[in-house]
Amino acid sequence: MTGRGPGTIIGFPHKRKLVTSIKLFLFFCLSDVSCNSVAQKIYVELNNTVPCVRLLNATHQIGCQSSISGDTGVIHVLESEADLEWPLSKGPNPPYMVLLESSLFTKSIMMKMKNASSRVAGVVVVPKTSPPEFSPHTTCPNENTGVYTETYDHNLAHCNTTVWNPRGNGLSYEEFDFPVFSLKEDNETEVIKQCYFDHNRVVNGSGLQYPLCAMQLFSHMHAVTDTATCMRRSSMDFSTSPVMVCDPLGGYNVCAFIRPYNSTAFGHKENESVVIAAARLDSKAFFLEDSTGAEGSVSGFVTLLAAAQALCEATQEAPRTRNILFAFFHGEVFDYIGSSRMVYDMKNNMFVIDLDNVHSILEIGQVAVRSGTNLFLHSDPVSRRNNTVHDEVTNLVKNLQSSTAGLNFSFVETDFSQPLPPSSFQRFLRARAIPGIVLADHQTDFNNRYYESFYDNAAHLNLTYPSNLSPEEQLEFVTDTAKSLTEVATAVARTLFKQAGGNNSQVNKINADPKTVTQMLYGFLVRSNNSWFQVLGSSLRCVFCLSEPNPPQYYVGVAKSSHQANALTYLVQYLLANLTGTATNLTQSQCKKPDELPNESTYLYSYLWVQGMVPPNSTQRESFCVRTAVRLVKAVSPAFDLGDYVSKEYSTWTKSQWKFIKARIFLVASRDLEMLTLGVGVAVLFTSLLVTYFVSTKADVLFSSVREPNNAAY
Amino acid sequence: MTASVFFGCTFIAFGPAIALFLFTIARDPLRVIFLIAGAFFWLCSLLLSSLVWFITVQISNKESSSQQKGLLIFGVVLSVLLQETCRFGYYKLLKKANEGLLMLSAEETMPISIRQLAYVSGLGFGFMSGAFSMVNILADSVGPGTTGIHGDSQHYFLSSAFMTMAIILLHMFWGVVFFDSCEKQHWWSLAVVVISHLLVSCLTFQNPQYVGSLVPTYIIVFLVGLWAFFCSGGSLRNLKLCLTCKDKDFLLANHRPR
Numbered sequence: 001m002t003g004r005g006p007g008t009i010i011g012f013p014h015k016r017k018l019v020t021s022i023k024l025f026l027f028f029c030l031s032d033v034s035c036n037s038v039a040q041k042i043y044v045e046l047n048n049t050v051p052c053v054r055l056l057n058a059t060h061q062i063g064c065q066s067s068i069s070g071d072t073g074v075i076h077v078l079e080s081e082a083d084l085e086w087p088l089s090k091g092p093n094p095p096y097m098v099l100l101e102s103s104l105f106t107k108s109i110m111m112k113m114k115n116a117s118s119r120v121a122g123v124v125v126v127p128k129t130s131p132p133e134f135s136p137h138t139t140c141p142n143e144n145t146g147v148y149t150e151t152y153d154h155n156l157a158h159c160n161t162t163v164w165n166p167r168g169n170g171l172s173y174e175e176f177d178f179p180v181f182s183l184k185e186d187n188e189t190e191v192i193k194q195c196y197f198d199h200n201r202v203v204n205g206s207g208l209q210y211p212l213c214a215m216q217l218f219s220h221m222h223a224v225t226d227t228a229t230c231m232r233r234s235s236m237d238f239s240t241s242p243v244m245v246c247d248p249l250g251g252y253n254v255c256a257f258i259r260p261y262n263s264t265a266f267g268h269k270e271n272e273s274v275v276i277a278a279a280r281l282d283s284k285a286f287f288l289e290d291s292t293g294a295e296g297s298v299s300g301f302v303t304l305l306a307a308a309q310a311l312c313e314a315t316q317e318a319p320r321t322r323n324i325l326f327a328f329f330h331g332e333v334f335d336y337i338g339s340s341r342m343v344y345d346m347k348n349n350m351f352v353i354d355l356d357n358v359h360s361i362l363e364i365g366q367v368a369v370r371s372g373t374n375l376f377l378h379s380d381p382v383s384r385r386n387n388t389v390h391d392e393v394t395n396l397v398k399n400l401q402s403s404t405a406g407l408n409f410s411f412v413e414t415d416f417s418q419p420l421p422p423s424s425f426q427r428f429l430r431a432r433a434i435p436g437i438v439l440a441d442h443q444t445d446f447n448n449r450y451y452e453s454f455y456d457n458a459a460h461l462n463l464t465y466p467s468n469l470s471p472e473e474q475l476e477f478v479t480d481t482a483k484s485l486t487e488v489a490t491a492v493a494r495t496l497f498k499q500a501g502g503n504n505s506q507v508n509k510i511n512a513d514p515k516t517v518t519q520m521l522y523g524f525l526v527r528s529n530n531s532w533f534q535v536l537g538s539s540l541r542c543v544f545c546l547s548e549p550n551p552p553q554y555y556v557g558v559a560k561s562s563h564q565a566n567a568l569t570y571l572v573q574y575l576l577a578n579l580t581g582t583a584t585n586l587t588q589s590q591c592k593k594p595d596e597l598p599n600e601s602t603y604l605y606s607y608l609w610v611q612g613m614v615p616p617n618s619t620q621r622e623s624f625c626v627r628t629a630v631r632l633v634k635a636v637s638p639a640f641d642l643g644d645y646v647s648k649e650y651s652t653w654t655k656s657q658w659k660f661i662k663a664r665i666f667l668v669a670s671r672d673l674e675m676l677t678l679g680v681g682v683a684v685l686f687t688s689l690l691v692t693y694f695v696s697t698k699a700d701v702l703f704s705s706v707r708e709p710n711n712a713a714y
Numbered sequence: 715m716t717a718s719v720f721f722g723c724t725f726i727a728f729g730p731a732i733a734l735f736l737f738t739i740a741r742d743p744l745r746v747i748f749l750i751a752g753a754f755f756w757l758c759s760l761l762l763s764s765l766v767w768f769i770t771v772q773i774s775n776k777e778s779s780s781q782q783k784g785l786l787i788f789g790v791v792l793s794v795l796l797q798e799t800c801r802f803g804y805y806k807l808l809k810k811a812n813e814g815l816l817m818l819s820a821e822e823t824m825p826i827s828i829r830q831l832a833y834v835s836g837l838g839f840g841f842m843s844g845a846f847s848m849v850n851i852l853a854d855s856v857g858p859g860t861t862g863i864h865g866d867s868q869h870y871f872l873s874s875a876f877m878t879m880a881i882i883l884l885h886m887f888w889g890v891v892f893f894d895s896c897e898k899q900h901w902w903s904l905a906v907v908v909i910s911h912l913l914v915s916c917l918t919f920q921n922p923q924y925v926g927s928l929v930p931t932y933i934i935v936f937l938v939g940l941w942a943f944f945c946s947g948g949s950l951r952n953l954k955l956c957l958t959c960k961d962k963d964f965l966l967a968n969h970r971p972r
Binding site: 691 | 716718719721722723724725726729730732733734736737738829850851853854857858859860861862863864866868870871872875879946947948952953955956
């Protein structure tokens with residue numbers, strides 16, 4: 001119903017619950033909500049919901065689906081696993097909408113409900129306290145798109161030697177044909193629980209009294225079966241608006257060379273040798289928009305950002321033998337979208353360097369949850385069978401281990417026969433045997449008990465702040481986690497300096513800044529709308545304002561055709577630009593077109609207009625132009641460029657489109673009352689037809705007392 | 715609630731009106747025209763009272779609930795008075811139209827009597843009033859939910875439907891009585907019509923005690939219906955004749971050539 005002004009009198013002589021209905025009516029009219037007071041009496045809309053959506057790849061569809069007109073079910077709050085009998089078999093009013101707390105959101109309960117899906121209309125999860133461990137990802141992440149295939153090494157394929165994520169229950173990769181939503185713990189959950197306790201509780205074993213409290217969830221997904229089917233069904237005619245049913249996942253990688261190259265010259269660069277320092281940007285959860293990835297991804301890229309800052313400060317003067325590329329890959333969780341794209345571009349001369357220019361790779365994996373004072377260096381045993389590769393890796397290990405002098409931890413090599421954990425480095429190895437190391441805090445399987453789940457948040461990293469601090473003070477407070485990550489960043493920066501041929505005597509001057517690290521951790525995991533991010537951010541958009549007050553979500557999202565990266569990519573781009581670039585004196589218009597100036601070049605650098613600080617005695621921000629080598633490189637799986645939607649080589653993940661997603665609660669009446677209403681209506685209709693027929697045929701008799709003159713017609 | 719409630723409530727609210735329309739009005743195009751004109755006049759009265767309501771609400775104090783309640787009562791009374799005024803206006807228009815029609819038509823008798831006009835216009839008022847009362851509620855009754863999550867009564871749809879049926883019948887009866895008393899210049903019975911309309915509208919302030927508003931309303935429907943029956947030429951004797959199926963003899967007897 002569209003809005004109506006407060007002046008419309010609907011059914012004027014008929015008044016309902018007087019005062020409250022007027023108040024509600026006027027309040028909603030004036031607050032610009034659909035002005036239909038009858039619907040306000042029936043439904044309570046739930047606004048703070050996160051749905052589980054459908055994703056498709058070359059062979060499967062995963063996620064959840066509702067029917068096109070929503071799924072309605074009587075609410076049942078699950079108290080324990082044994083209580084599941086009520087919705088699945090004993091309850092007299094199926095279908096049920098099961099409300100779970102997070103401790104009950106386990107694979108066994110979800111599978112039982114999946115098998116009885118005729119009686120389950122949907123599931124609603126209310127996250128509360130973190131369970132001791134929970135990982136909805138698979139036990140062997142990205143097992144088919146890494147380097148360990150049957151042909152590469154039969155023993156190492158499919159996690160035969162080391163199961164990386166043993167706690168993984170694979171829930172994210174199941175397919176449900178009922179909707180699953182997640183609610184935040186707030187007022188709306190209280191309303192639902194109140195409604196349940198008022199109407200749905202069983203009293204002394206007797207039947208439930210109608211009306212019952214019910215919920216309806218709408219999350220109808222348009223795509224089915226797999227990516228090839230949905231791409232085929234998306235009609236790509238030459239009209240301006242093609243009708244897409246699903247969208248490929250993807251985004252942008254953030255790349256920065258220490259010494260930038262001409263960005264228009266692609267392909268091999270003679271006599272150039274590059275060390276790649278890589279980290280992963282994205283993460284995932286069962287409810288995609290709730291991804292936080294504190295240990296899974298944030299720890300890695302924050303460390304790399306701090307290392308980049310430390311290195312750039314120290315390397316202003318001395319030219320080195322090798323260049324360093326800081327690469328932040330996006331979409332790695334979904335079968336290595338970003339890194340496979342970069343390798344593809346390098347192989348096909350679509351990137352400024354190619355694989356021959358790559359000297360070695362150092363990747364930072366999950367580094368924040370240490371179980372001792374050691375960090376572990378993982379390498380690939382198969383490529384190390386080649387002597388040159390082995391020597392380079394040994395050299396890299398030596399550089400790493402010597403970089404921890406004076407720091408509170410040390411690097412330990414893992415067992416020689418153990419393969420690499422899931423990492424972007426594996427995609428490079430698939431193309432060429434390049435020496436490289438992956439840093440991680442786990443020796444064999446992950447220390448991360450919440451790998452790719454929504455419990456992998458600030459609390460998991462023990463980011464605790466004293467309670468009496470204001471948000472600004474919390475931003476500046478250096479936590480222990482920040483200190484340990486700073487040391488890792490220092491070691492990484494020193495290693496990269498040595499790898500790039502820097503002078504050994506200068507090494508100990510390279511130190512990462514703990515204040516930067518703690519501010520980044522606060523911004524990415526606690527509150528992103530803080531003063532530091534605002535200073536460094538773009539004045540064009542407030543990228544993080546949309547997800548206030550929660551931290552922004554970090555899943556890769558769909559690859560938009562326009563040049564719009566998602567919030568995380570922009571944050572990392574601007575951070576890297578400010579930490580490694582130089583501030584210039586250009587004005588805003590010069591910043592947009594710097595080519596006209598003699599010393600500036602858009603081939604080598606990109607120019608970003610940064611918001612800047614508010615000086616103490618004024619209200620205007622002092623914005624400035626930053627010259628930086630940071631570039632955004634498109635990260636969409638090559639399978640979509642090649643049109644090979646059943647590719648086994650590249651990621652084929654897509655996300656379904658949908659029309660709307662919403663949830664609401666209301667009361668349902670018994671079937672008997674409805675049938676009674678219909679019966680009464682039909683009876684009234686028949687009676688009135690009969691009586692009217694009777695009266696109209698006998699009208700001249702019935703109304704004959706008064707004869708009007710000259711009247712013959714009735 | 716669902717489709718069954720939707721159809722049930724539609725039939726309850728509009729059943730008698732549909733039956734009346736089908737059997738008495740639909741065949742005669744002139745009656746249809748006057749029905750629609752009657753509906754239009756009711757709509758005009760609604761427009762005027764909406765305008766006044768809108769202005770007064772905007773200038774009132776929206777926070778004060780007692781003021782809003784007073785405003786509502788004022789609005790109800792004003793709307794009733796405006797409806798009856800429009801009914802009177804329609805009566806005057808129809809009288810003028812009848813004279814004009816008589817002048818134009820070739821036959822000597824009027825094609826439609828004032829009593830039939832009274833009935834048709836009353837039904838027109840009733841249709842429009844019922845539509846505005848009920849359509850909004852019917853639209854929401856199709857969904858899966860019923861009222862009550864905020865504490866309202868569960869029987870909202872059903873009682874709205876019964877109330878609407880009563881109002882439609884009442885408008886029809888009031889139309890008959892109103893025109894009759896205007897013809898005979900019985901101003902006191904006009905006042906009784908207006909007062910009974912006010913009474914029924916104010917009875918709805920009893921909601922959500924639906925028993926308290928529906929039962930008296932139906933009593934009033936019955937009484938006004940009886941009054942309309944007698945006004946339009948009915949009598950107990952005629953009713954007895956019809957019911958005992960002696961009407962054929964009566965007709966034959968009355969149609970003796972004079």
